[in-house]
Amino acid sequence: MQGDRNAQGASFSEEAVPHMDAVYRFALRLSGSRDEAEDLVQDTYLRAFRAWEQYSPGTRCKSWLFTICRNVFLRRRERSQRHDAILLETTHDDPRAISREASVFSASRDEDPEGEFFRSIVDDQIFAAIEELPEEYRLVVVLSDLEDLSYGEIAEVMAIPVGTVKSRLFRGRRQLQRRLYDYALEMGFISKAGDS
C-alpha cells in the first residue's frame, strides 16, 4: 500500500509538478490577483493529487490541471457571488464573418503591412493588453497563444464547443491587435496612414 502511494507520488512529481508555472500563470489570468492565484494553485494541486488515480496517462497533464484550476475558480466565484459581465456571443461565428470584421491589418497596411511594429512592443505592454480583454476572450488567447493548447484541449478546459473556441480566439486576437496597434501609434512605433 505504501509502495503504491510512493509510486503515485513519484509519477505526480514527474508529470504534474513541472506544470506549476503554467498553472500559476493561468490562475493569475483567471483571478487577476497574485494572492488568489497562489491559493488557486494550491487548491488545484491538492485536488489533482487526490484524483491522480483517475488521470489517464494518454491525456495532456497541463490541460487537465487547467481544467481543475478553472473549476476551482468558478466554484469560488459562485460562492463569493461575484459575477463578471457575461459576454454575449454574437451570431456571426463563421470564420469568414470574423475575418471581414475591421482588422488592424487593414489599418496598418500602408505604413507597416507585415506588422513589424509588434516586435517593438515590450512584454509588459502585451501582458497588460491581454489583461484588458474580456474574460472569455482572454482565457482562450492565453491557453492557445501562451500555453500552446490545441482547440480541442481548450474546448475541454473551458467546457465549450470547438467552434466557440475558434470564434472567441479569433475575436480576442483581433481585439488584442487593435490594442497593441493603438499603443504602437501612441509610442510612435508606427504612424497613421495620412499623417505626415
Added chain:
Amino acid sequence: MAFFDSLKRLFSGTGQNGRSGGAAPSGSGGSPGETAVAMIPCDEASARLFEYLDGELEGVSEEEVRRHLEVCEACYPRVQFEKHFMEALRRSQNGGRASEGLRERVLQSLAPDEGLD
C-alpha cells in the same frame, strides 16, 4: 526553401490587388509533376489563416489553404502580419513564474497525505 518560396510568389501571376475577394492565384504555375488542385480565393484562405497558423487544419482544407498561401503574393503580408503578432504573444509569456514559496507550500500541503517531497 525560403528562396524557392520567394520564387514561387514572384512567378505566381497574382495581381497586386488580388487579396480581398479578388481573383484566386492561377493554378497553372505548379510544377509538371504536381497534381492539379483548384486554388481557393484569397478571402477564403484569409478566413482560415488563423486555423492554418495554429496547425488546426486537416486534410483537403489544410492542403488548399497551404497551397494558396505559399504562392499568393497578395496574401503574403497578411501571413507575415499574423505571424509577427503571434510571435510577440509567445515572447511575452516569460513573465509569471510560481514563486519558490508557493512551490514549497504546494508540496508541503501534499506531503502529510502522501509523503511527497
